[in-house]
Amino acid sequence: MKKCLMLAIVVVMCSFQPVKPVKIVFFGDSITEYGVKPDGFITLFQQKLKDNKQEGNYEAAGAGIGGNKIYDLYLRYEDDVLAKNPDMVVIWVGVNDVWHKRLFGTGTDWDKFAKFYTALIKKLQAKGIKVTICTPASIGEKTDYSNELDGDLNRYSQIIRDVAAQNNCGLVDFRKLFHEYALKNNPQNKDRDILTVDGVHLNATGNKLVADVLYKTLIK
Structure with missing residues (x-):
């Protein structure tokens, strides 16, 4: 009887394996790079995990580099993402693919953008990683679509929506x-200082909105 009891205790103890937290990597450009600052959206996301007692179930890390475009992400995903052994990857890119056309005469043609994005997703999914992708939010915050690059930004955002549907990815439509x-909050039609400091990079309100949206989307 004692032997049976001891065996049962051992079996029960062995069955309680520590829960491995789901590791989320945020992958992108300078917006994501700044996300790990004290008031950045990744830091706020991590704080929400703690506040909701989820820090044992999820881990979050950033992998953002300023100036990156979609092909930069494709070239560094092994070293900067796979090396972190993620279960989920959130890709937020596209601003520089559009913006750099005007700033530096570079950028990414729309057809190449779609091909690189699709190839990157397939590489991650082949490793069993769940992928969520995000549309670029803004290059100027005027509400009447009079920002210089609204046309291109809308086109690239639609490409991302289509790529998400075609590759069974999650989608966060920050553009929308x-x-x-x-x-609702920009009656003066300003080009910045609503959710961004310069029309692109997030201010405190923008970081909070992004953290809240990502938390609701990713944490089930």
């Missing part, structure tokens, strides 16, 4: 969410 927010 930021525009809807600005319609």
Whole structure:
């Protein structure tokens, strides 16, 4: 009887394996790079995990580099993402693919953008990683689509929506969410200082909105 009891205790103890937290890597450009600052969206996301007692179930890390475009992400995904052994990857890129056309005469043609994005997703999915992709939010915050690059940004955002549907990815449509927010909160039609400091990079309100949206989307 005692032997049976001891065996049962051993079996029960062995069955309680420590829960491995789901590791999320945020992968992108300078917006993501700044996300790990004290008031950045990744830091706020991590704080929300703690506040909701989820820090034992999820871990979050950033892998953002300023100036990156989609092909930069493709070239460094092994060293900067796979090396972290993620279960989930959130890709937020596209601003520089559009913006750098005007700033530096570079950028990424729309057809190459779609091909690189699809290839990157397939590489990650082949490793069993769940992928969520995000549309670029803004290059200027005017609500009447009079920002210089609104046309291109809308086109690239639609490419991302299509790529998400075609590759069974999660989608966070920041382009749509930021525009809807600005319609309610930007009556003066300003080009910055609503959710960004310069029309692109997030201010405190923008970081909070992004952290809240990503938390609701990713944490089930």
